[in-house]
Amino acid sequence: MFLFDGPDDARVTILLAHGAGAPMDSASMTATAKALAEAGFRVARFEFGYMAARRTSDSRKPPPRAETLNPEYKAAVAELGAKGPLIIGGKSMGGRVASMVADDLHADGKIAGLLCLGYPFHQPGKPEQLRTKHLAGLKTPTLVCQGTRDEFGTREEVSAYQLSDSIEILWLEDGDHDLKPRKSISGFSAADHLKTLADAVAAWVARLPR
Numbered sequence: 001m002f003l004f005d006g007p008d009d010a011r012v013t014i015l016l017a018h019g020a021g022a023p024m025d026s027a028s029m030t031a032t033a034k035a036l037a038e039a040g041f042r043v044a045r046f047e048f049g050y051m052a053a054r055r056t057s058d059s060r061k062p063p064p065r066a067e068t069l070n071p072e073y074k075a076a077v078a079e080l081g082a083k084g085p086l087i088i089g090g091k092s093m094g095g096r097v098a099s100m101v102a103d104d105l106h107a108d109g110k111i112a113g114l115l116c117l118g119y120p121f122h123q124p125g126k127p128e129q130l131r132t133k134h135l136a137g138l139k140t141p142t143l144v145c146q147g148t149r150d151e152f153g154t155r156e157e158v159s160a161y162q163l164s165d166s167i168e169i170l171w172l173e174d175g176d177h178d179l180k181p182r183k184s185i186s187g188f189s190a191a192d193h194l195k196t197l198a199d200a201v202a203a204w205v206a207r208l209p210r
Contacts, residue, residue, distance in 0.1 A: 001052075002080065003045040006037030012205055013042040013082040014115060017073060017094030020063040023051050028178040029091055031194055032117060039198035041205075046076045048097075066131075069097045077110060087205065089115030092152065092177065095144075096120055096131060102140040112208050114142040115201060118177045121153030121161065130161070138164040143204045145197050147175020170200045 003024055014036055018024045024045040033043040048069050050061055077088060088098045088111050095116030102114040122129050142164070148155045148171050155171055172179050172193045174186035179197065181188040 001046070003033070005033045005043040005045075006041050008042065010040055010042035010084075012040075012085045012087060012112070013044060013080070014087045014089065014201075015044045015046070015076065015080055015082070016115075016117075017076070017090035017097060018045070018047060018051060019090070019092035019094055019118075022091075023047060023054070028180075031190070032091070032179075032197070035194035035198040036201060039202045041201070042082075044080055044082075046080075048072050063093065066093055066096050067100060070101050073097050073101050074105070077105060085112040085205075085208070085210075087111065087113045087115050089117065091117045092120050099138065099142070100134060102142070103138060106140040111140070113205065114138075114140045116142065116144045117197075118146060118150055118179060119144050119153060121158060124151040127157055132161050132163065135167065136162045136164055138166055140166060141204075141208055142167040143170060143201060144168070145170045145172065145179065145200070147172050147177065147179050147181070149174055150177045152177055168204065170197065172196065 018029060024047045029045060033045055036043045049072060050063055053059060089095050090098050098114055099116060105111045121132055144167060146153060146169055173188060174181035175193055179193050180190045181193060183189050
């Protein structure tokens with residue numbers, strides 16, 4: 001099942017998966033999807049099986065290892081069947097899973113790019129346990145939208161990583177893992193950052209090879 005936002009006839013579709021602990025209709029994902037829809041994109045959200053199962057049972061099983069979800073992401077791309085250019089990605093773990101299948105899909109001509117919202121470069125408090133090895137050789141055009149104080153990877157930490165030249169990073173000042181700033185400190189609101197994100201995604205997509 002997909003949740004859709006944005007015009008049916010949009011030229012570009014963005015497929016987003018959720019993070020490890022919150023569903024596809026969380027407040028953060030809903031706000032981001034609506035901001036991207038207002039920028040003219042068709043946005044589709046989906047859930048991995050373990051998260052969908054939580055809706056019909058009391059099960060609170062922890063999420064599986066991210067790489068085991070790769071087949072589910074590829075299946076979602078196939079089921080969606082986007083007619084025009086497709087960008088895949090997601091929030092946190094959803095973006096990480098997308099990043100692990102992106103090059104295969106891009107090489108097959110199935111996607112045009114990768115969009116990661118708050119990439120989990122490492123677990124909070126464990127900066128030595130990096131999840132970046134595959135990002136060094138990533139060939140898919142990629143945009144990572146990251147808060148400067150994200151506990152899964154701050155600007156200072158990420159600046160030291162070996163990342164592919166295909167990866168661009170949009171830094172959102174004082175944003176946390178949900179990209180939310182503290183207005184009293186930064187002067188920015190969450191709505192400000194979502195507008196900046198949507199505008200940046202639109203500009204980035206316009207630069208992608210056609």
